[in-house]
Amino acid sequence: MNKLIIKNGRVIDPSSSMDEVCDVLVADGKIVKVGKDIASDGALVMEARDKIVSPGLIDVHTHLREPGHEEEETIASGTRAAAKGGVTSVLCMPNTHPPIDNAPTVEFILMKAQKEGMVNVFPIGCITKGSLGVELAEIGILKSAGIVAISDDGVPVMDSQIMRRALEYTKMFKLPVVSHCEDKNLSKNGVMNEGAMSTMLGLRGIPRQSEEIMVSRDIMLAQLTGGHLHVAHISTAGSVELVRHAKKVGIHVTAETCPHYFSMTEDSVKDYDTNTKMKPPLRSQEDVDAIKRGLADGTIDCIATDHAPHTEEEKNKEYDLAPFGIVGLETLLSIVVMELIETKALTWPQALSKLTCNPAAIFSIAGRGTLAAGATADITIIDPAGEYDCKKENFLSHSRNSPWIGRKLRGLAETTIVGGKAVWSIKEAIKKQQS
């Protein structure tokens, strides 16, 4: 038997409301038990004093870019970045080339992930063929091939009838419909939040209402159909309020936000740094505060990265011409620690629930996101005090389009374990760097 014991860590498992200093025993890739003073006979011992032991983190919104844009990211590089970030499972978005609107592409991704992936990969399929917003993709066939949700992420489904059908049709598969909420007619050629800052910079604005109109529409369609709506990357106070209300009246809606929406505002666009350009755009401090409240009161279920790799050639240009998106896997934990935990916006169990059991429940990922006996041994050991300089050259992702480069960050994954095997160890990484 291949045994591993993680000793003396603060074990936080939101799936069972556990939060105490104890040990975790793993054998043959499964969690055996969690408890005090577990005998370590024959097991590999990992000391976790002063560290947090959490179920492996699940990122429900990642762009792995393969197939089609391997210069930006591959399944190998993206999952390596995930492992470094403490993320043991990623849900990858379908805007690849070809897009994930057919079974062979799902199979290709799963096969590649099996061969080259450092962490688990769960593909998300398209809502419509080619994400063109015209005809539904073969959702049933995609489901059989292994998708865990559908989304036309990156482009909104503008046609309300098609969105209605998607929410309706997916009910038989219990698949969430992940909606990129954006009214294209309102966002038009916008590149940042509309307001005083966009006026000063002379950049075209995207009003908050571009997002909120679609959040409201999709909530109403979820109400009409009884389908499961998952609102992607919430960026405004208004969207938080809409989701809060929808949940209150019993509509099947869940939601995610991203680290940049609770840590940065439109003010950082100031110098036309294109690593502040993403969709939806960075908003204002009021939105940031509302998102933190939405996380705290459970309105927002998940924290996702929207990891969107782009090469330096693509990004280092005129603001209007640079693509939307930033990488986020490798900085996820730090932003959570610095912006949510240290500011006391969330407790550790609250924050981890949004990265473990909530994603697992929403996307029906069985046996993960928990440290329950019998679950797959995906575990993240977090050093909440671990400081580092966020440097371009240290990224494991193929792309380095991060707004946090040059900053001192705190909070990192000390060890990342997938299926009982360590796929990342900060100590090993440092050793390698020094040798």
Place this chain on the structure above:
Amino acid sequence: MQLRQKDLLGIEHLDRKEIELILEAAKPFKSLFTRSIKKVPTLRGKTVVNLFYEPSTRTRTSFEIAAKRLSADVVNIAVSSSSVVKGESLIDTGKTMEAMKADFIVIRHSLAGAPAVLARNLNSSIINAGDGFHEHPTQGLLDLFTIREKKRKIEGLTVLLVGDILHSRVAKSNIWGLIKMGARVRVSGPPTLIPSGIENMGVEVNYNLDEALKGVDVVNILRIQLERQQENLFPSVHEYMELYQMTRERLANARPDVLVMHPGPMNRGIEISSEVADSPAAVINEQVTNGIAVRMAVLYLLSGRFQPNKKTDRGIHE
């Protein structure tokens, strides 16, 4: 005193002292223009590249004349707007210019922040000659120069900008400059052409032009792009004229000694009546003359040679 930065990207980044420095430095340059020889050797051996990604006659010519009157070598490069998206990247084009030892790159671009991209990637001095809807700092400075010359001060004046504020880099630079210099700034135009959050820059908004004109010392009328009508920003040119054309009758709402400005090129009979454009209150042609003096001052100061107290400084104190 010197300018703090190697580039002039916007008036936003200048403080009042720097603005005053530029306006002061422009004065002796302007006095050159009445001489038979209008040229000084100040920038001899320096190279100025006018890199224009948008068609422009007056700004490019103004920069060219300014550079030539300072004895610099000038190269004009007009890049077609299609190659903004295709073709060589802006940074690579800029690096090519730098490799040719361009001391100054004067850039006009349809996208906001393009000069900032160059400034970040190059050592040459970058001068923004208008970027998208962001800023057109030398236009703002020449407007300040003109106001100060005519009114002997800027502080305490009320200045009204009329028309398409949303798409106007001239408006943005004027607002920054005027507010830093202590003027009160108003804007007037249809709500669809007033950008959101403009009040945060410290200006008053009044959609009613007749009301907005009350007590105004200076009115700066912006060019209306006729194609904006297709974006449904106003229903017709006819209606725009009805509501916002600067006519003699309308102008009577302002102070009797009001100064009328326009950055050009004018749509005569649309945003401004010929009667107003050709009236004694209008200083539109002087703005053009002043533009050269101000651009000379900017080139000169960015070359790091300006020492106002040094009598020996060639060119302007001789």
